[in-house]
Amino acid sequence: MTSLSTLYTERWQELAEIKDELAERDWFPGTSGNLSIKVRDEPLQFLVTASGKDKRKRTPEDFILVDENSLPVHGGTLRPSAETVLHQKIYQKTNAGCSLHVHTVANNVISELYGDEGRITFKGLELIKAFNIWEEDGEITIPIIDNLSDLPALAELLAEQITDQTYGVLIRNHGITVWGQNGFEAKKHLEAFEFLFNYQLTLSSFKKF
Numbered sequence: 001m002t003s004l005s006t007l008y009t010e011r012w013q014e015l016a017e018i019k020d021e022l023a024e025r026d027w028f029p030g031t032s033g034n035l036s037i038k039v040r041d042e043p044l045q046f047l048v049t050a051s052g053k054d055k056r057k058r059t060p061e062d063f064i065l066v067d068e069n070s071l072p073v074h075g076g077t078l079r080p081s082a083e084t085v086l087h088q089k090i091y092q093k094t095n096a097g098c099s100l101h102v103h104t105v106a107n108n109v110i111s112e113l114y115g116d117e118g119r120i121t122f123k124g125l126e127l128i129k130a131f132n133i134w135e136e137d138g139e140i141t142i143p144i145i146d147n148l149s150d151l152p153a154l155a156e157l158l159a160e161q162i163t164d165q166t167y168g169v170l171i172r173n174h175g176i177t178v179w180g181q182n183g184f185e186a187k188k189h190l191e192a193f194e195f196l197f198n199y200q201l202t203l204s205s206f207k208k209f
């Protein structure tokens, strides 16, 4: 059986690599964004990015191990992400092993354009298969929630949107939070959503009035 410390080291490495890749895409403007990865289930413990840091940089203090109440397991002075409670809710309501939150222009614009409808649905696009949807007429819907400043309330709002068919949630004029069973799947979902948002925005810009 893999020891807890080996698991911790492996998960740290996995999350650090994802952070580097998302940084290369410039998906952490102005210190925004936060990432987490589950280390153990019972009791829940996950690594989450430290708050307010430049997530483009790699340092030994990038991640903090937190518990099922989003509190640091080992104490210390480093603060976990302000949005840790959103990650906590995702682990408590899904079988996710990794959760990623980024702010991009595309996800913000889509969230504003479709915010009043409370969701956006994509269909007829090959990339929907990234969500393991293989039907020819398959579709994927992402809910859009208001950007409450009360973070526990925001986490509740997000949790209310989670179903078996939900892979992410847009927070209006804020960003996207996605998850997957592991780091690979969470990143795949994030890249697929961002592709779909960019597709929609590009298509709209070419539509005749």
Ligand SMILES: CSC[C@@H](O)[C@@H](O)C(=O)COP(=O)(O)O
Residues within 6 Å of the ligand: 030, 031, 032, 033, 034, 049, 050, 051, 052, 053, 080, 081, 082, 083, 101
């Ligand atoms: C600097 S704007 C972004 C923050 O307000 C927040 O939304 C965010 O994504 C990053 O917060 P953090 O506490 O660093 O995880």
Ligand SMILES: [Zn+2]
Residues within 6 Å of the ligand: 032, 033, 034, 083, 101, 103, 174, 175
């Ligand atoms: Zn954010």
